[in-house]
Amino acid sequence: MINLETPRKHRTLVDQAHQVAMNMLRPISRKYDREEHAYPKELDMLAAMIDGLSESGSSEGAGASGVRRDEDEVDDGGVRNGANLASVMSVAEMCWGDTGLLLSMPRQGLGNSAIASVATPEQQERYAGTWAAMAITEPTTGSDSASISTTARLDGDEYVINGEKIYVTSGERADSVVVWATLDKSLGRAAIKSFVVRKDNPGMKVERLEHKLGIRASDTAAITFTDCRVPAEDLLGSPEIDVKQGFAGAMATFDNTRPLVAAMAVGCARASLDLTRDLLEQAGVSVDYDRPAQVQSAAAARLLQLEADWEGAQLLMMQAAWMADNRKPNSLEASMAKAKAGRVGSDVTLSCVQLAGSLGYSEAELLEKWARDSKILDIFEGTQQIQLLIVARRLLGLTSAELR
Numbered sequence: 001m002i003n004l005e006t007p008r009k010h011r012t013l014v015d016q017a018h019q020v021a022m023n024m025l026r027p028i029s030r031k032y033d034r035e036e037h038a039y040p041k042e043l044d045m046l047a048a049m050i051d052g053l054s055e056s057g058s059s060e061g062a063g064a065s066g067v068r069r070d071e072d073e074v075d076d077g078g079v080r081n082g083a084n085l086a087s088v089m090s091v092a093e094m095c096w097g098d099t100g101l102l103l104s105m106p107r108q109g110l111g112n113s114a115i116a117s118v119a120t121p122e123q124q125e126r127y128a129g130t131w132a133a134m135a136i137t138e139p140t141t142g143s144d145s146a147s148i149s150t151t152a153r154l155d156g157d158e159y160v161i162n163g164e165k166i167y168v169t170s171g172e173r174a175d176s177v178v179v180w181a182t183l184d185k186s187l188g189r190a191a192i193k194s195f196v197v198r199k200d201n202p203g204m205k206v207e208r209l210e211h212k213l214g215i216r217a218s219d220t221a222a223i224t225f226t227d228c229r230v231p232a233e234d235l236l237g238s239p240e241i242d243v244k245q246g247f248a249g250a251m252a253t254f255d256n257t258r259p260l261v262a263a264m265a266v267g268c269a270r271a272s273l274d275l276t277r278d279l280l281e282q283a284g285v286s287v288d289y290d291r292p293a294q295v296q297s298a299a300a301a302r303l304l305q306l307e308a309d310w311e312g313a314q315l316l317m318m319q320a321a322w323m324a325d326n327r328k329p330n331s332l333e334a335s336m337a338k339a340k341a342g343r344v345g346s347d348v349t350l351s352c353v354q355l356a357g358s359l360g361y362s363e364a365e366l367l368e369k370w371a372r373d374s375k376i377l378d379i380f381e382g383t384q385q386i387q388l389l390i391v392a393r394r395l396l397g398l399t400s401a402e403l404r
Contacts, residue, residue, distance in 0.1 A: 007081035010089060017090040020046065021097025021267075026366075029098040032217035033369055037209055039173060040104055040217055047106040051129075082325035084256070088263035088317055095267030096274075099373045100217030102264065109170045110134040110381075111178035113260060114194060114253045118237040127196060133174035134257075135165035135223060143386040145180065145251075146189040146400070150225065152181040152235075159195060159235065161203070161228040167380070171221025172206050175199050179225065183241060191241050194253070196234045203228030214372035255331050258338040258381050259320040265345030265377040266314050272352040272370050273307055279356050279365070299355055306348050313341040332394040339387035342378030349374040 006014055024046060032040050094102045102108075111132025119127065141147050150163025161181055168177060176198045184191040197204055203226045210220040232239070277287060285299050293301040316337040323330035349371040353360035360367040378384050393403050 010086045013086055014089050014093055017093035021094050025097030025101045029366060036216040037219055040101055043105055080325045084321040084324040088259050088321040091260055091263040092267035095264045096271045099264050099268050100215035103169055103215055103218035107131040109174050110257055113257045114178045117253045117256045130176050131174045133168050133170040133177045135168045135177050135179045137167045139164060139166055143383045148180055148182055148192055150181040152183055157232050159230045159232060161225045161230060164224045166222045168221045168223055169218055171223050172209060172219045187241055194236045195230050197230055201228055201230055213375060215376055255334045258334040259317055261377055261381045262317040262337040262341035265341040265374060266317055268370050268374045269310050269345045269348035272349045272367060276352040276355050277303060306351055309344050310348055313344040316340050335387040335390040339384055342384055345374040345377050
């Protein structure tokens, strides 16, 4: 039985994440939104603290490295509230503070989650302490990750990578990048593998940083790979091409990262709802949770509707993480959580701007910033439309070739 209240073992972590969001991230949020591409040095101390907690084992799931499934665990039939659930809950609290700053955290990149998802035990140990970005999107490849054209050719004991990646979060700041490339385009999806490319690997170049609508505290880079040589041991997981398995191995990464992105949207939306409720109360509009929405003011009724929608997104997020902790296939639930939370995040933050009127649209409050930040959470890691397509395939039992 799933109990989606905060587990007792994670309450301290969640409370600490909320305190960090309120006392460390919120105060510098506007500063780094305005100073786009400036590195938030205040995060170094926080990252060191998280590293210490993770190494001591006293804060399971404090960072991206905690998002993984341990296949060696014995299934004793019990219920686990493990690293995945701890991670999404702490990430949601941090994004209540600032999403862009959370994405700027050293050693907590989406590439770290990819490593945790598919790397071998030896690779897990070797990459410990790295800060890994994740490079999937290409100039001619948007939501369809299977059409990746970046190539990786085996040459002796090294792979030679050629191609271009865009919109790489933390692409300049991270010390390594998890690059998705194909070993053989003629074999389609099954030949796509991920590689850990270090910044000092010859042939890798950060071409530019993007200017963005939101999450400006986070750097977003375009990177080229020109005869970039990568040791064969830096191919994540198995180098074998399993045509029967297809794209499943690479896509397992998304089953872990999509609930994290859903958590970001949940946290950002919660921040907007909390502030909007306070602003409405200051304006004399009270929200009564014991009375039906239809007998309250239009503003109060709208806020109640937004909060109900938000709660649905939160529950789907927690369910997807809980299933991962309990070693249950969660591809359907991960996409459902991402689709719901991405849409709800944009809807809630924009609606809160409208409810707050001129105050919501001005820089006097953070509502307009949260509305800008939340949009990307409905786009990266698979757009709303792609998530709905995946959900439809899972429910109907159809392949990608049968339902496009």
